[in-house]
Amino acid sequence: MTPPTTVPLDGLPDRVTVYEVGPRDGLQNEQTIVPLAVKAEFIHRLADAGLRTIEATSFVHPKWVPQLADAEDLMDELEHLDGVRLPVLVPNLNGLRRALDQGADSVAVFVSATETFSRRNLNRSVAQSLEMVAPVVDQALAAGADVRGYVSMCFGDPWEGAVPIDQVIDVGNRLLQFGCTELSLGDTIGVATPGQVSALLRGFEESGTQTSSLAVHFHDTYGQALANTLTALTCGVSTVDASAGGLGGCPYAKSATGNLATEDLVWQLDGLGIDTGIDLAKLAATSQWMAAQLGRPSPSRTVRALGRME
Ligand code: HMG
Ligand code: MG
16 A cells, blocks of 8 residues: 655644544444354454554443444453454443443443433433433443543534534533543534534633543544544644444434545544554455445545455
């Protein structure tokens, strides 16, 4: 593989943590249920490509997301993966108990900035969801786990339209006050553009929240995810969520498409001379393999381009 020419740009971090969400955000949205052995191999291959944080699965209600109903069995398969953080999504105390029973030491809670998605995704209002996750954060921290908080619909909602910045900042700061160690700002339906990203990050800073505690989570519906990511990096963010091969979506938000593809992100970061520890060729080969398992090509431009060069 011929790598991109490296030319740094001022004002960007030296190193970016890529938070891989393909096995969770990607596979939760598949029409068919991916076999356990394929999920396990996917995660092992991602680890082998240098990913050090891989959101493995979720302990939500199996009827709500049947694609990830094998969470317990998958965690058993991954027991021997050393040096890789494997966060799992938990919606409530029931999910946390299941995750801790499987030895999880890193969990993520999720709340919506908007009422409609909150009811559709968690069967509760925003206020009730916050009430539900507060003891989850508390008990996870007491058990020694680190806890990420997600805010969904930060930049637009398919039912409510534009989302006021203050609404997002209020929900996000509540999660940080509960004790979340990191906050990931989700563009669940991929509608954000760079000015919005900058305005939201500035808003958090003005509210007293350091950008270094923020991560960004862009779905790529309108092809804006890379531009939005670069904007976030210039604002001081250094943790970026991405999904190998651009898999992803949310079964409870039909307009959600795949996440920013990890390969597209790594091509850009390699070109900027920003260290990620990821081997792009191995990663793209993993996504080509996964695309073959799923029976359709990866939507990632980088995966396709590198595939043509083989
Ligand atoms: P509910 O129906 O309100 O649940 O659903 P409940 O608390 O009333 O309990 C009902 C039954 O479910 C009880 O069983 C509970 O024990 C059981 P029963 O007594 O009737 O036999 N139950 C559970 N079972 C297993 N695991 C659990 C669990 N919790 C309750 N964890 C609930 C509430 C939260 C469970 C449901 O709404 C749910 O599972 N939602 C998950 C939806 C989801 O996973 N969405 C996708 C992930 S979010 C996302 O993709 C966005 C993100 O990527 C960021 C972005 O892009 O913006 C993170
Ligand atoms: Mg998502």
